[in-house]
Amino acid sequence: MQRGDVTVFSLTAILTAVVAAAVAFSLLVFDGDRSTLVSDNGSDSSWLVMTWSPSFCKAQPANAGCQSGELSGMEQTLILHGLWPQPRENQYCGVPQHVKEAASRSRGDVPPVDLSDEVRAGLKSTMADSSHLALHEWYAHGTCSGVTPDAFFGDALALAAQVRQTLDPVFRDAAGGQLPVSAVRARIDERFGAGAGERVGLSCLNATGEGAYVVDVRLSLPSVEALRSVDRSLDLGTLLKEAPPLKSQCGHGVVP
Template sequence: MRKLFFWVMMSFLLPLIHTNPLRADGEPAGDFDYYVLSLSWSPNWCALEGDGRNAPECEEGAELGWIMHGLWPQYEQGWPSYCNTVERNPSRSDTAEMADIMGSGGLAWHQWNKHGRCSGLSSDAYYALSREAYELVTRPTAFRRLQDDIRLPASVVQGAFLAENGGMTEDGLTVTCRENFIQEVRICLTPDLEFRTCGQDTIRDCSLSSATMHPLR
């Protein structure tokens, strides 16, 4: 009876397997609509997470401001992650070379693993494009001159980026907050790294009347 049940089930499943081959979790690499460049204010990230991890980028004298959280392939609605790719993983030295703009090689590895695979690029090309995107955006220097904690509306941060970057529009970036801190600025870019409008699910503007920014360490 068990053998009969097995073959009955196989006769049902085989046509499905043939027409819908099984695959690992994750979407195909290279299938996306645009990028989100995410920039974190490092002193705030340190207060929220980095200090608890004894992250080296949070040491006094690090003087890190807007660091790159990641360059994320995005759909018009939703986003891919952990995509299937034939490209090799980056080496330890590859990820370490991104620490100057990302704070650590560990973050560079995580971003490749979750997001970079979805770009359809090699790890070298993805990191090169990430650096190009980071350098494309002028990061306002005014925040680097903070001497003490300050509370301000997220719109002030957004306005500072708009003033420094011609071609960037209000609907092409969003400022997020977390636990009363300014968290990130997320900027939407075409695959060719031109400023563009963000999808509706990317816009997550901070709803607080004001949020804290720590000065550089």
């Protein structure tokens, strides 16, 4: 081996070692500290999204949760879909591409997320197929929230309980008929004060041959990171009044 060859070989070895160290460091930071992989990303508001479970399976019968009976067997209640930092483009903050691809399918090799037993139990009773959906929701939305996974899901659960208490009766009363967004907003105004209803909208999906079903209720809130600074008790009425108005995706739909 010539002297020049030794020099090239040495430089190549050094560069290889540097690249390997950088890759190892990036993996260590992501994998070892996934519970605090967060980014505010300039969000100034968020949406709490709740799904009416009977409607979802009408519109998406091929969904795994509907096929397994987990969703179709649930009582008539709103279930937690997610807590989404706005604007909606705020997704997968700092998440490596291979994790993003797996999480977007809610299947595959998605790194686990550290959650307390209390939060896990709450998700199991409030979110359908929580073992998969919670991972998707964390990597897609939670990583842009500015808070830890336990705070992200814990706050979502506390807010979801208030939504259920307020709106479950509205959906149950409308079962078998049409539910206009005006009825939902009127109930929110009645419960939390005039103007709060402007922060609430509906999302609908079409079921073949049966028209549009109301699937989601979306509630506009302050940014996830600011929720407890606005109101430490997470009072839904207070938070709604501090959030921007929300345009409803549909004006009315069927409630099964």
